[in-house]
Amino acid sequence: MSKCIQGLSLGVLCLVLVSTISGALSHEGSVALSHEGVGRKQNVTYDGRSLIIDGRRELFFSGSIHYPRSTPDMWPDLIAKAKEGGINVISTYVFWNAHEPVEGKFNFKGRYNLVKFIKLIQKQGLYVILRIGPFIEAEWNHGGFPYWLREKPGIIFRTDNQPFKYYMKRYAKMIVNMMNKNELFAPQGGPIILTQIENEYNNVQQVFKERGADYVQWAGNMALKLNTGVPWIMCKQKDAPGAVINTCNGRNCGDTFTGPNSPNKPSLWTENWTAQYRVLGDPPSQRPAEDLAFAVARWFSKHGTLVNYYMYHGGTNFGRTTSSFVTTRYYDEAPLDEYGLVREPKWGHLRDLHRALKLSRKALLWGTHSNYSLGHQLEARVYQNSEKNVCSAFLANNNTREAATIYFQNVPYYLPPRSISILPDCKTVVFNTKKVNAQHNARTFHHVKDFSKGMRWKMFKDSIPNTEDTPVQNSLLLEHYNATKDTTDFLWYTTNIDVGSNDLPLLNSIKPILQVASWGHAVHGFVNDLYVGSSHGDHVQSPFSLNKPITLKPGKNKISLLSMTTGFPNSGGYMEHKIAGVSKVLIQGLMTGTQDLINNIWGHQVGLLGEKLEVYNPRSSKKVKWVDAKGHDHEPLIWYKQ
Template sequence: MENWVILVVMSLALLAMGAEEVTYDGRSLIIDGHRKILFSGSIHYPRSTPQIWPTLIAKAKEGGLNVIQTYVFWNLHEPQPGQYDFSGRYDLVRFIKEIQAQGLYVCLRIGPYVESEWTYGGFPFWLHDVPGIVYRTDNEPFKMYMQNFTTKIVSMMQSEGLYASQGGPIILSQIENEYQNVQKAFGEEGSRYVEWAAKMAVGLKTGVPWVMCKQTDAPDPVINTCNGMRCGETFTGPNSPNKPALWTENWTSFYHVYGGEPYIRSAEDIAFHVTLFIARKNGSYVNYYMYHGGTNFGRTSSAYVITSYYDQAPLDEYGLLRQPKWGHLKELHAAIKSCSTTLLEGKQSNFSLGQLQEGYVFEEEGEEGKCAAFLVNNDHVNIFTVQFRNRSYQLPPNSISILPDCQNVTFNTATVNTKCNRRIISPVQTFSSADKWEQFQDVIPNFDQTSLISNSLLEHMNVTKDKSDYLWYTLRFEHNLSCSEPKLQVQSAAHVVHAFADGTYLGGAHGSHDVKSFTLEVPVTLNEGTNNISILSVMVGLPDSGAFLEQRFAGLTTVEIECSEESYDLTNSTWGYQVGLLGEQLEIYEEQSDSSIQWFELGNTTDQTIVWYKATFDSPKSDDPVALNLESMGKGHVWVNGQSIGRYWISFHHSKGQPSQTLYHVPRSFLNENGNILVLFEEDGGNPLHISLNTVSSTNIDDTCLNNH
């Protein structure tokens, strides 16, 4: 059969399957021959559960979105080289098919470096131990593993027919992620890596375009895209006149760290900058990052990032509408779509309407050519009246009016018609009865109980291999010298330390997201002869960004005993190490944990450290989302029925004296009707008797929104 005949037959077969050709030019993506203005929202499948994916997608669609965007999380899917996991919350194919079933498109950001406030930027930690590896540069070992995983994902999507070229929903793929932030650190090798990554991705022949975000030198045919809050102002534009202006991350809030306060971005501000991007930059694709943030279950959040993720997004952590943000953006999307053909086909012009005012007009050709206009007031304080086409228009401060017909205002970014709502937390059960609790005191190891020995302080992450947040450093210190007023001084580049002498707690200290190292100095009682010093080093997530991630150092850097007379440097003494806690080794949090574990009645709840607590509870009767209020706890980790609902750190207060997070989401799919097992590991003296189980709902309010935007 002639080649042209084969091609015709294949094309007809693809058309029969509903395949859509996705191309682009300097104006927009072109899907099946049609230009489209696309509104997209980031929803990350492992940050929620398969049971609520359909609801989240449906609410996104109702809000006017036509694309769902997600990263692909390498460390979840390939926990060991060549061993893959796509089950449960990791079922990427199921997630994409659910999006397809609801009639939306997908932007698949394979990366496979994602950052995303996700531990180690999404890299599996085993990469760290590949000989000679340097991440994200022209390094053969890294490129091999990166290409293997990217190919694995693309092949999986192709085998399931999920690319638009096969009749599936995926219209865009992304390779790498904000690489230009680190590119200079790698010099020429960085530039070669960009070229390689683009060529490698395009060579996989997905049939849909590839993008690189924040990458002004993205090689053809890969499209460079903008990330940020103000891409209508900051985007320098596509690096070729044949590429469209795409905004892959419009930050609806900002990630939240322990010791920090939430960032509140108003609905009006988001709407202003979306509209400006479309008007000024000819933008035709805007993605909200995040549209639903969800929950950093387990140990998935990166350094110091709280368990709740982008709770201020249009859909909050629980999947509830956050108003007026969701509703205001829905109105914006409808206004833009009402004139989308004119915006995509018309000729753009702009002109001054005043010192801080400007207009943008899109006009189609011909006598009956349609017209759409945007009237912009950049004055942040004053209302301004402008004249446009013999009509007068009042523009509120810092706003854009949309005129789909160049006459009538159908939407103004600063005029919010959606009522605000507020979250209602309804207590269902308290855990205030001591006889409902059991406890298990974890063991504080000493030097003689450790098997890994070194004559130096080892780097934390390289020892734990990310199997645990916890690493014990133990030392046997022979004290036969004169030492008055002894103090233990520990310098650390981890996140938290707790120090013990002969099993007695001495004290703890921690750093912060912005302070990378810290010092613990505590009095210590030294016995004549042998003293056992045990120091627990703690990571609260691994770093997720920056050049040379594989070279990062965490853990103890110096240890000294300071006396009035002199100091004793123990840094290069003989140290013993233990990875993790005894309770972790025993999987004490599992529903069917080791039957040999002996739980005891609840003892003193005020000062205990390194202790496990267990209780049971029944599920709330309503269908509302469920959350634990852990405001009486200190720092640790919480499980329900063996499922981790994440780290908590209540004792770390922000500048206004409050914890960064007290409510912890328990997905309904984690729960049984009765007899749910709650297990907490507490480091820092928290009191479980004041924990409560709550349902979460929302209600509209007529009052001023205040900070509820």
């Protein structure tokens, strides 16, 4: 029958729409593995409209949950809460440096038990996107690359470089073989429906010029030859080769994605950022539930069929796994917070959105799309299929400040500012992105015990090494990463200088200045084993400097510097050349002028004594002599225990 769409100021636009769809609101469609389907072999293909599972088109709502950023006992609950929130796919990276910290020695236990994690996902009837990388970025130490890879002769990461390609292929093949052995790909009866090679390479490709373009083609074609049986993707990679699907990352892919690089590939959104990871010093990151819902509704109204929330649960960067300056708390503002608790209204509002989109599934996947302007920044996007007797509409107000009332099929609809209303039957509004019906909650913390009162603390004082006792001594300041080889955050630099009585300032009130330049993240300074001060860089500015007045004595003086890092860089071109550590040391204000210590004999010690003794380990700590900490408040280099 003939129906009309009327805008506020454009008069009437007429088009032919189908009649009301009987029972449309009750049909959500099955977009996850049923319990009966767990273990059933499924063929995964795609076309220009969507991924196709055993000949069936689907809408996919994916959530990123990284297995190393939570504990194994948390995994079942995280997966269950994601499923309850309307998620039917779990996406995860694979973390090379966690699994192969030493070349040829693998770790797939505990938090790194990838196979167990995937099987738990399958057990709850969800699919998996496996982002193999092996470069993952992910605010993860070294972008996932193991340190030993840096030391391979002639290697240059992520370009048309034979050593790098050899190790990358070897690792990717090992992961694929592991998945095959455990029958985890969909054609084997497993849950994995997509695999990813590389990660956001467009961000650095131009740095490597033609070698970058050649590398993209090699990486994609190498992946296609691996035996997965499921499609491969490359995110943010416009020139993804052959059958590899290029996908979008960002906050508003409905507007920023230029589209697949082939009409035979579907539109997939592999990272919809639910907040923002935080670096040290950052305030809490916020992204309203309404903004997230608007972006997702817009994506699906513009031919999108898969969205992945990055992160759905961020979790914790345990130990030394985080990248430079990134906090241990990761995406705490995601729908599931750091502890796996539901964060409302974000979790509930997205759950309601997923339900509304599932009601529109048939029209979205089999309907013909039409777009109609209803006035300035007002539009209707309609999907209909007369053969299947379905019609769904998305009514959008893109104005960020003003609400509007529009007429669609001669019926008025109120649209709040920057909102989309979803009408699964082209008549009934079941969801508006701006109208939040989910409950709100707040997380509070309660002190279980105050450790600062009424408790006797024990202490162990770490030692400052002497130059002559250090294992490495030379006239060069060693580069931090190369010296520590990612085994610790700490590197000692120590040297001795002789100062004559005539070298010191005549007035006691005037003191020489210790000036240190560093490419590390922080440094503590000591003179004659006394603490003189600290300084640090930040996520934006590097290098940084330490400038502190010091007290010197006639004769021999000991200068000690403790260089520290908070993770390796996780991105950028030529990552194998990234450096850290002390680069320059001067003493200014001496009567003889500025003294440059860079050519002194420097001793180097990797790590702290407390680390070597494992004082943090309950068993090992018993072998250490602990003393009463009373009276030692605020002293440097102290380990405390209760």
